[in-house]
Amino acid sequence: MRQLRMISPLSYRGGFHTKALLYETLVKRDDEARLAPGLAESWQYEDHGRSLRLRLRAHAKWHDARPVHAKDVVVHFRRWLQLPEHAWLRACSEIAAVEAPSPHEVLLRLRRPAAVLPELTAINPCAIRGPGSLDREGEFVHPVGSGPWRLLSMEEDHYRYQRVADGQRIDLVPFPRQDSQELLRALGRGEIDAFISSWDDPAPGPAARAAAEDPKLQLISTAGTSLQYVSFLLHDGPSSDPKVRAAIRDAVDRAAMIEALEDGLAEPCTAWAAPSLPCSPKAAGQSPAPRPVPAALAGCQLRILCGHSQNRAYQIAQLLAAQLGDAGFEVELKALEGNAYRRALQRQEWDLRIERSWGLPYDPFITSVSRFQAPTAEASAASKRHHSLDPELEKLTRELLQAVSESEQEALYTKIQARIDQAALLLPLYAPRRFAICRSGISGIRLPLDPYQLDLDKLARR
Known part of the structure; x- marks a missing residue:
């Protein structure tokens, strides 16, 4: 039963592909990274952005052949909105009520004008499971969705699916x-x-x-759409100096990293969004040649923190340490495990650390909010970010949370990138393919x- 619950969209276990075949979110991202129909075929904001009305796809059915009803979506929403582990999505605090004004319409009433649509693309917990997934006591007993494949059986990590359209079967294994x-x-x-x-x-x-x-x-x-990048401790130590951060940025050889670590299967990136995303303010290939450290900063001591078990992050940290050392910095690589790693994060015993963004559909909206806003007070499934925040980026992402149109959001992405460039607040490296x-x-x-x-x-x- 525990393993079965892992394939529920309310669980953060079980993998994404296993669920993406079964369930649909109301909206999704298309190959232009734009919001596109999912289980909802259309939507519109009303009441000056304080309500969001979504119309469900005509003739949509659950895998058990029952028609999809707006009340089914309401039940699922009310369940995940009440669970604290999902509070990392700001929609949890913005959605005041969920209603079904008609069999094919879902109405989200918001506490204020808020951009909740981008967050509804997250598979966990926003993918909709049908009422047939639950027993009479509300326990998850069988995955029933509206996606293109239905689950036939599951044994340990072996999932057998059947394509709804023609009965074709596949086995999905890790x-x-x-x-x-x-x-x-x-x-x-x-x-x-x-x-x-x-x-x-x-x-x-x-x-x-x-x-x-x-x-x-x-x-x-x-x-690819996820981004390998370096974050800085902004309020203390050498990395609190914008000149030091700019010198670190200028010393990095992205092309060498891609060749050594990704076998060439990556695009260099200097923006807070992968080059494949149309909203990325900078195109691929804009990676300047590395430069040595200015004489005034030569010998500056830096600490790079990474988890030794995080294989790719550790490899990036090793190569970054070598490049910065060649450029004139003195670098200490702190590769730690478990509690030692967490203590170093909490005590801020680092200057640089290796991170990776989540990629589409989380990038750039959800990732930006998670990265540049202070975490919610509630404990949630999102990992805590142990870094200082930039007040200007906090202000811009607060505006982003209220920008209901994609054009408004894209204008703010450009401003966010300009602020990152101005103060060298992050060091984007590359986007793996x-x-x-x-x-x-x-x-x-x-x-x-x-x-x-x-x-x-x-x-x-x-």
């Missing part, structure tokens, strides 16, 4: 991230037909090169811009 040779062997033996990366998988390395050379394999790659490796007889795998989604509508074996 695969060890770091073992590229075993991945090649499993593909060669026919044990798996395809490997599809998630939002934070490392580059496939040797497997990618082998797939490009092996006629029995094919490599599918598309631009998303990839899939599959056997040559497999077709119909498409990698959406949203890395949490799987598009297998045309999946087939030739």
Whole structure:
């Protein structure tokens, strides 16, 4: 039963792809990163931004063949809005009431004008589960959604799905991230037909090169939307000096990082949004050549903090330390585990740390709010951010939370980027690409811009 609950959208366990096939959010992000219809086919703000009316897709049905009713959505919303672990979404505090004025309309009444639509793209907890998911006591007993695939069975980490449109079946299983040779062997033996990366998988390395050379394999790659970046301790130590932060920014060699760590499968980035996102204020490739530290800052001591078990973050930290050392800084790499790492964060015994943004649909709206606003008072599923905040970025993201139109939001993204550039508040590094490796007889795998989604509508074996 515990494992079954992991596949509920109200759980933060169980993986994203397992749920993205089953459930739909009311709205989602398309391949232009724009808000697009999901279970809701249209929407509009009313009452000067204090209400949001969403019309559900005509003839939508749950996997148990029952028609989707607005009351089903209301029940799901009222449940997740009351759970404190979801308070990291600001919509929890902005939505005052959820109503079903008609069988096909959902009305969200807001406490004030608020941009809640971008947050409704989050699979956990906003993907809608049908009433057939619950027993009479309200316990989650079976995943029933409205997505393109239904779940047939689940044993440990083995999920069997059936495509609603034509009955095609697939098995979805997790695969060890770091073992590229075993991945090649499993593909060669026919044990798996395809490997599809998630939002934070490392580059496939040797497997990618082998797939490009092996006629029995094919490599599918598309631009990624999550961002590897460096955050600074802004209010204390050497990183509180904008001149030091600017010198660190200017000393980084992004191209060398991408080649060494991602096998070239990444785009350099100097903006607080991946180059693949149309709202990104800067295009890919704008990565200046590294420069040495100004003489006045030579020998400045820096501490880079990372978790040793976080393999990619640790590798980035190692290479960053080497680059900054070559440029003229004195660098201490603090690779810690468990409680020691958490204590170092809380005591702010660091100057730089390696982080990764969540990617679309969280970037740039949800990630910006989480990164630049003080955390909510309630304990939630979002990890705590142990860093100081910039007052100007806090002000801009407060405006972002009230900007209900996408054009207003994009104008604020530009202002946020200008502030980051002005004071060197963050150091963007690169956006890893998303990839899939599959056997040559497999077709119909498409990698959406949203890395949490799987598009297998045309999946087939030739």
